[in-house]
Amino acid sequence: MEAHAEEPSGAAVVADGFGLKGPRGWVFREVGFRAEPGSLVAIEGPSGTGRTCLLLALTGRMKPHEGHAEVAGLPLPRKMAAVRRISALGPVPGVSDLDPALTVDEHLRERALLQRRYDGSLRSLLRPRGERAAATRARIEEALEAAGLDLGTLPKAGRTSVRDLERLEALRLSVALALIGRPRLLALDDADMKLRDADRAAAWSLLRSIADAGTTVLAVCSEAPEGALRVTTAPRATPATDTPQDLAAEDRTADADDTTTADRTDAIAAEDRTADADDATTADRTAAGSGATGGTHTETTTDGDAVTIEEGEGDALAETGRA
Structure with missing residues (x-):
């Protein structure tokens, strides 16, 4: 025994x-x-x-x-x-x-x-x-x-x-x-x-x-x-419909998310730096676009400066914003 x-x-x-x-x-x-x-x-x-x-x-x-x-x-x-x-x-x-x-x-x-x-x-x-x-x-x-x-x-x-x-x-x-x-x-x-x-x-x-x-x-x-x-x-009043399998999967996802928080933070910082670089070169791109096909239009900024934007480029930027 x-x-x-x-x-x-x-x-x-x-x-x-x-x-x-x-x-x-x-x-x-x-x-x-x-x-x-x-x-x-x-x-x-x-x-x-x-x-x-x-x-x-x-x-x-x-x-x-x-x-x-x-x-x-x-x-x-x-x-x-x-x-x-x-x-x-x-x-x-x-x-x-x-x-x-x-x-x-x-x-x-x-x-x-x-x-x-x-x-x-x-x-x-x-x-x-x-x-x-x-x-x-x-x-x-x-x-x-x-x-x-x-x-x-x-x-x-x-x-x-x-x-x-x-x-x-x-x-x-x-x-x-x-x-x-x-x-x-x-x-x-x-x-x-x-x-x-x-x-x-x-x-x-x-x-x-x-x-x-x-x-x-x-x-x-x-x-x-x-x-x-x-x-x-x-x-x-509104019962949750989570099953034990759903919650177990959520726990595993949460553990994975904890291990990648730093990576996501670095990615966001890199995106911000890229956005700053894009802002810095917008004037150069619009100036170059003034001689290209597709037409242009002029917008006035809050500082009173006139900025010329190519219509095709505006559409592309808008599409990028939605992506």
């Missing part, structure tokens, strides 16, 4: 005036709550009110723009990477989807191997192969038990394809995959979507049992269950 196989300690989650802004406006604002370790937190609200983005921001996967938040004492956004290490995503459409072509066993083995490879200690990686395989099986069995997924009840046991799973079974598999890493914070989206009443009750019972075992749970839903800490994303 691994040295760190003890039950995970849940993470306290605190938010005060928390907000995230996208290209089309504020996705959510003024979110505030405090959740103790091992809490079941239901992020409630209609679709399009920033529920998923709030979930991703609180797990260190999106950068907030105002307010304050902490997860297990780690401030956001300064410690986003550290928050990601102690949190795990269950089902979040477009972010952590299951692969319908893979079987249940393939998903479980892949997640366990990745967990061992990237989060395991050097000592665990150097253990004999038999010990590593036994530890992997133990992690998988532990996660399956916590998620309430009995492979024996599936049509083809572990060889069942994800596409053949019922909605509640797929939810349990996603939760099991997340629990393989023994996170302190578990987050999932649309916890009650497309579930019959009995399945919805079973899903909330599952999440409550995980919270009771010590892991803090954040779950997006349309209606919070009784006994959960309810966090509401207030509707806006």
Whole structure:
């Protein structure tokens, strides 16, 4: 058995005036709550009110723009990477989807191997192969038990394809995959979507049992269950339609913009110098143009000086100004 196989300690989650802004406006604002370790937190609200983005921001996967938040004492956004290490995503459409072509066993083995490879200690990686395989099986069995997924009840046991799973079974598999890493914070989206009443009750019972075992749970839903800490994303007069993918792309663009600010400043300065040089030679160009075809006209400057401008050149300068 691994040295760190003890039950995970849940993470306290605190938010005060928390907000995230996208290209089309504020996705959510003024979110505030405090959740103790091992809490079941239901992020409630209609679709399009920033529920998923709030979930991703609180797990260190999106950068907030105002307010304050902490997860297990780690401030956001300064410690986003550290928050990601102690949190795990269950089902979040477009972010952590299951692969319908893979079987249940393939998903479980892949997640366990990745967990061992990237989060395991050097000592665990150097253990004999038999010990590593036994530890992997133990992690998988532990996660399956916590998620309430009995492979024996599936049509083809572990060889069942994800596409053949019922909605509640797929939810349990996603939760099991997340629990393989023994996170302190578990987050999932649309916890009650497309579930019959009995399945919805079973899903909330599952999440409550995980919270009771010590892991803090954040779950997006349309209606919070009784006994959960309810966090509401207030509707806006003009809801933003930014998706998590839009906001992630914006963060990458913002990082790139930060690295090129000096280049843009230099380019603007060079443009100003070029404009000054053009002004200095305008009189020479107009004087030369007085003998060319295309016609000329005379304008008076604010200083009272008469300036002769070739008509063709005026059109060209106007076109350049629009470019």
